[in-house]
Structure formats: C-alpha cells, structure tokens
Amino acid sequence: MSLVYGDDSALDDRLEKALGDTRLSTTLQASRRHLLNFRAAVEVRHPDWAARVDRARAIRTSAVERAPELLDRFEEKVTARGGRVIRAATPDDAVRAVLEIARRRGVKVIAKGKTMISEEIELNHALETAGLTPVETDLGEWIVQLAGERPSHILAPVIHRSRSQIADVLAVHSGAPMDDDPVGLVTYSREALRSVFLEAEMGITGGNFLVADTGTVILLENEGNGRLASSLPRVHVVLAGLERVLETTADAAFMVEQLTLAAVGRELPAYVSWLSGPATDGDDGPEEFVVIVVDNGRSRVRESDEREILNCIRCGSCLTVCPVYSKVGGHAYGSVYGGPIGAVLTPLLTDMQPGLGRKLPFLSSLCGACTDACPVGIPLHDMLVRDRALANRAGAAGRSERAAWGAWARAWASPRLYRASARAGARSGPFARAFGPGAKWLDGRATLPLPSSKPFHRRWSDLEKGE
Amino acid sequence: MSERGTVALMPTCLVDLVRPEAGVAAVRVLRRAGYRVTFPEGQTCCGQPAWNSGFPDEARRVASTTLDALASSEGPIVVLSGSCAATMLHAWPELFQGDPRAGRVLERVIEFGALLAPLANPVPTTGARRPVAFHCSCHQRRGLRDTTSGPSLINALPGVELVEQADADSCCGFGGTFAIKFADVSTAMGRDKVGHVHAAGAAELVSGDVGCLMHLGGVAAEQDVPIVTTTLPELLEREGWSP
Numbered sequence: 001m002s003l004v005y006g007d008d009s010a011l012d013d014r015l016e017k018a019l020g021d022t023r024l025s026t027t028l029q030a031s032r033r034h035l036l037n038f039r040a041a042v043e044v045r046h047p048d049w050a051a052r053v054d055r056a057r058a059i060r061t062s063a064v065e066r067a068p069e070l071l072d073r074f075e076e077k078v079t080a081r082g083g084r085v086i087r088a089a090t091p092d093d094a095v096r097a098v099l100e101i102a103r104r105r106g107v108k109v110i111a112k113g114k115t116m117i118s119e120e121i122e123l124n125h126a127l128e129t130a131g132l133t134p135v136e137t138d139l140g141e142w143i144v145q146l147a148g149e150r151p152s153h154i155l156a157p158v159i160h161r162s163r164s165q166i167a168d169v170l171a172v173h174s175g176a177p178m179d180d181d182p183v184g185l186v187t188y189s190r191e192a193l194r195s196v197f198l199e200a201e202m203g204i205t206g207g208n209f210l211v212a213d214t215g216t217v218i219l220l221e222n223e224g225n226g227r228l229a230s231s232l233p234r235v236h237v238v239l240a241g242l243e244r245v246l247e248t249t250a251d252a253a254f255m256v257e258q259l260t261l262a263a264v265g266r267e268l269p270a271y272v273s274w275l276s277g278p279a280t281d282g283d284d285g286p287e288e289f290v291v292i293v294v295d296n297g298r299s300r301v302r303e304s305d306e307r308e309i310l311n312c313i314r315c316g317s318c319l320t321v322c323p324v325y326s327k328v329g330g331h332a333y334g335s336v337y338g339g340p341i342g343a344v345l346t347p348l349l350t351d352m353q354p355g356l357g358r359k360l361p362f363l364s365s366l367c368g369a370c371t372d373a374c375p376v377g378i379p380l381h382d383m384l385v386r387d388r389a390l391a392n393r394a395g396a397a398g399r400s401e402r403a404a405w406g407a408w409a410r411a412w413a414s415p416r417l418y419r420a421s422a423r424a425g426a427r428s429g430p431f432a433r434a435f436g437p438g439a440k441w442l443d444g445r446a447t448l449p450l451p452s453s454k455p456f457h458r459r460w461s462d463l464e465k466g467e
Numbered sequence: 468m469s470e471r472g473t474v475a476l477m478p479t480c481l482v483d484l485v486r487p488e489a490g491v492a493a494v495r496v497l498r499r500a501g502y503r504v505t506f507p508e509g510q511t512c513c514g515q516p517a518w519n520s521g522f523p524d525e526a527r528r529v530a531s532t533t534l535d536a537l538a539s540s541e542g543p544i545v546v547l548s549g550s551c552a553a554t555m556l557h558a559w560p561e562l563f564q565g566d567p568r569a570g571r572v573l574e575r576v577i578e579f580g581a582l583l584a585p586l587a588n589p590v591p592t593t594g595a596r597r598p599v600a601f602h603c604s605c606h607q608r609r610g611l612r613d614t615t616s617g618p619s620l621i622n623a624l625p626g627v628e629l630v631e632q633a634d635a636d637s638c639c640g641f642g643g644t645f646a647i648k649f650a651d652v653s654t655a656m657g658r659d660k661v662g663h664v665h666a667a668g669a670a671e672l673v674s675g676d677v678g679c680l681m682h683l684g685g686v687a688a689e690q691d692v693p694i695v696t697t698t699l700p701e702l703l704e705r706e707g708w709s710p
Binding site for chain 1: 478480482483484485486487490491494506508509510511512516517518519520521522523524525526528529531532536557605606608609610634636637638640641642643644645648649651652653655656659
C-alpha cells in the first residue's frame with residue numbers, strides 16, 4: 001500500500017516520539033503563525049477572498065465531475081502537438097511506464113522536480129532498483145532524499161529538520177564539515193545540483209494543473225529546478241493525479257493565483273511554466289514529452305459521495321494550520337499525505353482497507369482550522385467526520401466500541417435511563433478513572449471531570465420554586 | 468420580572484452532569500436579565516459525542532429525544548455550549564432530514580453568550596481588576612462564527628479585566644473522544660494553551676464551553692499551573708452582571 005509507509009500499530013509510538021521533539025513543535029508552530037499572518041494580509045489585499053474560495057470551489061467541482069471528458073480533450077491536444085498521455089490505473093502501471101521510457105532512451109540519471117505522486121507510487125525506489133539514478137532537485141526534497149527520509153509536508157518537505165540538521169546531511173554528501181549558514185548550504189546544493197541538470201537524460205516533474213482546452217501542463221515552483229528539469233533533458237515526464245485537470249486557461253490562470261495565495265501569500269510563485277508538448281523546430285525543450293495520468297483509487301473516490309476531496313490543489317495550508325499536525329509533524333501520520341488532507345484522503349484512496357488509513361480520520365480534534373484555511377472550500381473537518389463513519393462501518397470500530405455506543409444510545413435516548421446513568425456515573429467515578437476508556441486522559445489529573453452528585457436536572461425543581 | 472420573554476434552557480449533558488453550577492448560574496443570570504426561564508423536560512444530549520466519533524445512527528437516536536423535548540418548548544433555546552449549539556445547527560439538518568420540527572427548533576437555537584452579548588455595555592476601567600483570559604471554543608469560533616460575545620460580556624464586568632493570550636485561536640486539544648483516543652497529543656495541545664493563558668498573567672480562564680474547560684482545568688492541575696476555570700454564566704453571576 002504505497003500511500004501508507006508507516007506501521008499501523010506504531011502510530012502511537014510515532015506520535016509519542018514526535019511529541020518529545022520540542023524543536024519540531026516550535027518550528028511548526030512558527031510556521032503556523034507565519035501562514036495565519038500572511039493569510040490575513042492576503043484577505044486585506046483580496047477582500048473578496050470568500051467569493052474567490054466559492055469560485056475556486058465551483059471550478060474544481062465542475063472539473064472533477066467532468067474529469068473523464070476533460071482528460072480525453074487534454075490527451076487529444078497533447079497528442080496533436082506530438083506529446084503523449086499515458087493513463088496509469090495503479091502505481092505499478094505508472095512505474096512501468098516510466099521505466100519503459102527510461103530503458104528505451106538509455107537513461108541513467110534523472111532530474112526530478114517535486115511531485116507527491118512520485119512518493120505515492122514509490123518511484124525513486126523502483127528507479128534505483130532498476131539501476132537508475134533519480135536525483136531530487138527541489139532543495140527540500142533533495143535533502144530528504146539524501147537523508148533517506150520522506151517529505152513531512154506537501155510543500156515544505158524538510159520542515160522537520162533544523163538548519164544544523166540539514167548541514168549534517170549535506171556534510172555527509174560533501175565529505176567535509178559544513179556550518180549551518182543558509183547561504184553556504186544553498187550555494188553548495190545549487191552547485192551540486194547544477195551538474196545533475198546537465199547530465200540528466202530524463203526530467204520528471206509533477207503538474208499542478210492539466211488544462212484540457214489547450215493540452216497544457218502548468219508547473220508552479222520557486223527554485224527554477226522544475227523549469228530546468230522540464231527543459232534541459234531530452235525527455236520530460238510529467239506525473240499527475242487525474243484530478244489535476246481544469247477546463248480552460250481562464251480557470252487555470254485563476255487557480256494558479258489561488259493556489260499561490262494560499263500556499264505562500266503571494267499572487268504568483270517565482271516560476272510558472274505552461275508546458276504544452278515537446279520542442280518543435282529546434283526550439284529549447286525536450287524531444288519527448290509524456291504525461292502520466294495516475295488514478296490509484298481516484299476514480300472510485302470520484303464516483304463516491306466523498307468526491308469533493310479530489311478538489312484539493314495541494315497547497316499544504318491545512319497541514320500548516322492544523323494544531324495536531326503542528327504538534328506532531330508529517331512523519332507521525334505515516335502516510336504520504338499527512339495532516340487533515342491526508343487524514344481524509346488516505347483512507348478514501350485506499351478504500352477503507354484495514355490498517356493505518358482507517359485510523360487517520362480520528363487523528364483530529366475537529367477544530368475546523370483546516371476548513372477555514374482551504375482555498376477551494378473543502379469542508380475538511382466535516383469530511384473527517386464522514387470518514388470516521390465510513391471507517392467504523394468498514395470495521396475500524398471493534399465489537400466492544402460498537403456495543404458501547406449502542407448501549408449509550410439506548411440509555412440516553414430515554415430521559416429516565418439518562419437520569420439513571422447520571423446516578424450510576426456519579427457513584428462509579430473512581431472505577432471509571434481506573435478502568436474506563438478515558439483512563440489515560442484522566443490519569444494524573446487532580447481535578448477530575450467526574451459526574452456531579454447532584455446534576456442540574458435534580459436542582460431544577462428548587463430553582464423553579466425560587467423564581 | 469420577565470419583560471424580555473421566555474427562554475428554554477438547554478444546559479447540555481456536560482453542564483447537567485459535570486458542571487451543574489454553570490446551569491444554576493445561567494438560570495440566575497438569565498432571570499436577572501429579565502427572562503423567564505424554562506427547562507424543557509426530557510432533554511438529554513445533542514448527540515455530538517457519537518456524531519463526531521462516526522456513529523451517526525446512535526447520534527440520531529439520542530438527539531431525537533432532545534429534539535422531542537425542545538420541540539414543545541417556547542422562545543429562544545439557550546444552549547450552554549458553543550460546541551453543542553454548532554453541532555445542532557450543522558449536524559441536525561442531516562440527522563433529521565425531512566423532519567420539519569428540526570428546522571423550527573434550530574431557528575430558535577442560540578448560544579448563551581450570543582443571547583446576552585447585545586445587552587452588554589462596556590464599563591470604564593477603574594482600579595485594580597482581576598485578570599481573566601477567555602477561551603473561545605473552536606466550534607463557537609468556526610461553527611457559529613462568534614468570537615465576540617464572550618469578550619463583550621467580560622468587558623461589561625467592572626471587577627475583571629480581559630487579558631490577551633498568544634495563539635488564542637488555536638484548539639485546546641479536547642475534541643471529545645479525540646482526547647481519549649489520542650490522549651498524549653490532546654494533552655500536549657492543552658499544555659500549550661494553559662501555558663499561553665498563564666503567560667498572559669491570568670489566574671482564571673473563562674469559556675462558554677465546559678468541554679474545553681474540564682480538559683484545560685485538568686491539564687493545568689497536572690502541570691501545577693495556578694489557573695481556575697470558570698464558565699461564562701458562573702463569571703457573570705459571580706460578578707453580579709445585569710444589563
């Protein structure tokens with residue numbers, strides 16, 4: 001199950017370990033405050049923010065609804081310009097398609113731009129196994145790759161490491177000690193990666209949007225590595241989820257701005273590439289242009305009541321603002337997609353299969369900060385609640401939990417039994433503390449939230465008399 | 468004595484069972500404000516614990532008992548929790564699709580602070596006042612879109628001073644069964660909140676939601692941080708507020 005890399009039974013251990021890392025929490029809290037601050041500034045510059053979110057939601061809802069038709073149109077346009085579109089139903093299909101192109105063209109070194117789909121299909125592992133050398137060229141992704149880790153945030157993959165921890169990784173790469181001066185670290189990385197761009201026979205990048213009307217792949221980035229990876233090597237392969245599709249260039253222009261405003265608080269990133277096929281007539285650019293459109297569970301989600309989650313444009317805001325994510329970081333989730341989007345999406349893409357996916361929807365306090373931050377208006381915390389119900393129905397709740405809720409419902413659906421349970425609860429407080437499901441939460445608390453010996457409903461008659 | 472009309476009190480299960488003093492205080496404050504208070508017989512719980520845990524059928528079963536009780540009441544339904552009021556307004560239309568009573572009840576639902584805030588007048592600063600912090604629950608903030616009612620009522624009290632805490636908009640970590648399923652994460656979030664309240668110089672934390680308060684009160688005690696938790700009705704009663 002490539003969407004999930006963490007051990008299901010070790011979720012609590014990962015959370016505990018993350019909670020012990022105070023530097024991680026400090027960094028993530030600062031990042032959270034930073035996002036909230038620049039978002040407030042965005043809403044000042046764009047006082048119509050709520051209307052923008054509604055428009056973005058409408059654009060994405062329509063595109064996801066019509067995805068099959070729009071993808072056909074996209075394919076037609078790409079093909080007409082000499083490019084190729086490959087539909088990959090599974091991660092294996094996608095990996096095979098990449099390997100086939102690499103073999104045919106005798107590729108050895110691959111310059112990779114940032115793509116979460118690549119994580120989803122575990123492409124680097126497959127490429128290395130096949131004897132190829134994929135090199136991540138996004139700075140954060142490169143450090144993550146050198147460290148043998150996974151990205152811990154959709155947008156800021158190495159946010160879990162401090163400057164000095166990054167210097168440690170680069171010191172191993174360079175074979176010499178490095179201090180944690182950011183300029184030095186970036187200069188070193190830039191020089192090391194420059195040779196990769198020149199050497200690579202294949203570039204692999206993601207695609208933020210696929211424009212159906214024109215057959216264009218839109219790639220947003222801030223480092224210029226995506227532009228190099230998509231133009232210098234002889235082959236450019238784009239990996240994109242099938243939900244990335246949009247209909248018109250007008251829709252795309254709006255969504256580019258919306259995504260960038262949400263992610264970094266600016267109208268445009270440093271680089272916006274509109275890629276529409278291989279180079280023609282000796283222009284700069286790749287000889288071969290292939291877009292691999294990955295399904296991996298998306299079509300099934302698209303046909304379900306939970307299709308709105310496919311509206312997500314991967315801005316990463318919901319992770320950054322989430323109070324749970326900002327306490328434990330991305331790795332604790334053990335899923336390629338962490339935070340609220342991951343907690344909703346992972347179980348849906350994996351069809352509520354047993355394991356970690358079913359647990360993730362419960363890893364949220366349902367505070368709704370994610371929903372407020374979403375630039376396409378996905379009601380993430382409502383979807384978490386629905387995911388919980390779906391997970392329970394699929395078997396996430398064991399027999400005893402289902403029985404407990406059933407018993408609770410029977411009792412509290414009756415005013416008489418509700419009052420009886422209040423009397424019993426007041427008597428059984430210490431027992432509940434020692435053995436109840438809340439024991440761990442109650443443990444060590446001096447003021448216990450135990451049922452009162454005289455609940456309000458037994459005080460009412462006196463109050464009524466005192467009127 | 469009841470020049471403002473009749474209200475129906477919904478203390479919620481948490482106030483009823485864990486903090487009945489908040490219900491008693493609410494009755495006294497509402498009366499002082501000129502309302503006649505009724506307590507609709509037979510209400511239990513809005514269903515939120517089961518709803519948020521992914522058991523919608525169980526939530527409906529319990530909530531329908533409360534719906535029955537509220538349907539025959541009169542006047543605004545004053546809910547002593549932003550969280551429960553938000554659950555009713557957001558989940559009940561789905562739980563009771565096609566039941567016209569639900570719509571009529573929900574039109575009357577209002578959180579305690581939101582009912583009284585329009586009657587609050589800010590008082591001029593005089594002398595030494597007891598510093599208090601206010602915690603706006605996430606469901607009050609994002610479900611009801613109301614961050615001002617609690618603070619404007621506190622600002623109407625001459626004896627206390629509302630102090631600003633860092634990260635006031637972040638979750639306390641309670642989250643109902645989240646606190647049980649992921650106790651360590653929940654407690655870590657609570658420690659941050661308690662730390663911010665303490666750093667703001669407040670020895671008293673006020674909220675309209677007992678759920679958040681019992682979580683934070685427990686965390687404060689565990690951390691030996693001297694913070695008492697007070698519900699908004701209790702504060703208003705103690706400080707002798709009237710419009």
